[in-house]
Amino acid sequence: MxxxxxxxxxxxxxxxxxxxxxxxxxxxxxxxxxxxxxxxxxxxxxxxxxxxxxxxFHLCWRSLHPVDMVPMIAGRFSHSAVVHENSMYIFGGGSSADTTFNDLWRFDLSERKWVRPLSMGNYPSPKASATMVCYGDQLILFGGWRYPSLYPPYQPWRLFDELHMYSIKDNRWTVHTPACGPPPMAGHSATIQGNKMVVFGGYQLNNEVNSNSNDIWCLNLDTLVWYQPEVAGVKPPARYAQFQIVLDDDHILVIGGCGGPNNMFSDAWLLNMKNEVWQWRNVPIKNRKWAATHMWCNPACRVGSKLVVLGPTPSRPLDFQILKQQMPQVSNRVRHEAPLLRDDNAPWNRNRVQNEDGLRNPRQELNVNARDAPNRQAGNGNDLVNRHNNLVNNNQRNANVPNDNQNNANIEDEAINRLQRNLALRYRESDPKMPKRFDERHEDRFRMAAFNVPDNAQNASSRERQQERVRRMEEKMNALRNLRRNNGEQKTEEPTRKRAKRNCLAMFVCDISNVLSGDCCIEWIEYKNYGIVAGAPERLILSSIVAGNGELIMFGGVNKESLTEMVPQVSNAVHFLTAPRTII
Structure with a gap:
């Protein structure tokens, strides 16, 4: 063995x-x-x-739908998620029934199943869009909002400033009520920096007024005291639902967010916390055309020196595009030879007045045109006909004169034919009794060659042979149909179903390795296949994504396409983004 x-x-x-x-x-x-x-x-x-x-962009998605799992977590969105050792913790969130949760779930990453811990202590209020961070063996939960209760009606939704801590070892919730602290808020961001929790932005309720914020609040985790640091320089615009990334113990990077309806941010800001006076700095962004969109309702997390953002697929080019036809350019030779057709007695050149130097005088032309307008209107049709006859006679007289330049003759013939058609159309408009069709035929070089083939006996014989081949083919098809009908093999083929169009989640990657260097910038990496990875789930918003050991874990969210329905589709599936295994 x-x-x-x-x-x-x-x-x-x-x-x-x-x-x-x-x-x-x-x-x-x-x-x-x-x-x-x-x-x-x-x-x-x-x-x-x-x-x-x-x-x-060589990754793959693997999904886990807890259909037969017991216990089974309910679908939710705008929840809080954090990873601690071998587990992912989920708290709260909104449901499809306009309610919010206050339950805590643990997903065992080793066994890939859900566990509902029966915790003790003071439970938090049901809420969503709260922040939950891990500090040692404790989970710190702050802020959030919840739907109004059904009775009494017409109640506004509520913001929270509650601070709860959950002990993983003792399985107990504790609530802390400091004397002073930040106002009630939701949609803010929070990270752990040493022994303090830094909170930025959010949608706040300050002095009975709801507004966005760009303030910074810090919580000393040793003394549980809130304080506001002194910040200098230009601050980022007020926003909520932004990404806050820890670079080191003294720097924080904030990307994206939303400032209100139709006011989405895609900028980046660096917060320096080394000195007593903190300072903001706007970070330049490279390759914006490869950047993610809607960086406020889609999840993001850091993986090493990369920031991974999920979002809608970028716009694809149309399959069929109508190209705008452009006018062909006229060569210099044609422009030079065009004055050969000029006739000073023409109606459009008759009133053109020139100076001694050969330059036109528009003022004198205007007076002459105004003086001769009645006569010109009366004899407009006769002048056009006379002009046409003169040009035709001149063309016939010049036909016997040898011309060494064949190009000039071709250009002149084309111009005469074009002028003849224009004169006929103008005369037809001035004289309503003129017939709509003419007897003369114009040679057109661009007419279809199929209609120029003479109808002779040879073409008739070819058509007869073609009809004979078609008749024989029909006889064979009828014989096959009769044979299948007699043998009972006639089957009705179902029409081919069209492939359903899926709006999948796309992946966008940003390189943040140069933020703390001399060339302070972030750079979006060019995506492949429009950012779609094999096995990508449908587009979900307000979901969460965290980084595990060699994989990314996404949970929950609401289907973007179902927001217009009475009951939106809320997901409770877990998706894993990993690299495909290499074969030995």
Missing amino acids: VDINALPDEVLEFILSYLPPYRDLEKCEIVCKRWRAIVRNVRRRAKMNLNRGLVD
Whole structure:
């Protein structure tokens, strides 16, 4: 019997890569020194493949729908999510029935199943759009909003300034009510910086007025005291639902957000917290055409030096485009030879007055035109006919004169034909008794060649042969139909169903490695296949995404296409974004 330790390291590493990179790998790590080195290599390779896949857009989605799972979490959106060790914690959120939750769920990343912890203590109020961060073995929950109650009617929705802490070891909620602190808010962002929690922006209720904010509040996690730091320089515009990323202990990056209806932000701001006076700085953005859109209702998370944002697929080019036809350019030779057709006795050149230098005088032309207007209107038709006859006679007289320049003759003939058609149309408009069709025929070089073929006996014989072939083909088809009908093999073919159009989630990646360097900037990476990754779920908004061990985990959200329905479709599925496994 072959022992598993007899396998090469490469084969054993490939087998262990199929295990979830959490508790199971931790148990494999304590088997022996060899397995410990292999497990570390598995984790390192998983992170490396994820980072490489974010740049090459070579990733894949795997979905887990908790249909038969017990217990099963309800679908929700605008919830709070955070990862602690081998678990992902979900709190609150909104439902499809215009209600909010105050339950806490734990998703075991090792066993891929939901667990409902029966916690004790003072539960938070039902709310959504609250922030939840992890500090040690505690979860810190702050802010949020909830729907109004059904009775009494016409109540406004409520904002919260509650501060709750959940102890993972003791499985207990505790509420803290400091003497002073920030106003009630929702849609804000929060991160842990050392021993303090930094809160920025949000939709606040300040002095009985709801408005957006760009204020910064800090909570000392040792003393649980709120304070506002002194900030200098230009502040970002007030916003909510932005992304707040921790760069190090002294720097925070804020991207995107919403300032109100039709006021979405796509800028980036860097907060420097080294000195006593904090300072904001606007960060330049490169490759904006590859940037994500609607960076306020879509989730985002940091993976190493990259920021991953999910959102709608960018606009694709149309399959069929109508090209605007452009007028052909006239060469200089044609412009030079066109004055050969000029006739000073023409009605349009008769009143043209020139100076001694050969220049036109528009004022004198205006007077002459005004003086001769009645006579010109009366004899407009006769002048056009005389002009036409003179040009035709001149053309016939010049036909016998040899011309060395054949190009000039061709251009003159084309101009005469064009002028003849224009004169006929003008005369028809001036004389309503003129027939609508003319006897003369104009040679057109661009007419279809199929209509120029003479009808002779040879063409008639070819048509007869073609009809004979069609008749024979019809006889064969009728014979096959009769044969199938007699044998009972006649089947009704169903029409081919069109492929349903799906609006999938697209992935956008931003490089934030140069934010703290001398060339302070962020750069969006060019996406491939319009940012669509294999197995991408349908477009969901107000969902959450967190970073695990070599994978990204997305949960919940509401279907964007179902917002116009009476009951929108809210998801409770878990989606994993990972790099495809390499085959040995």
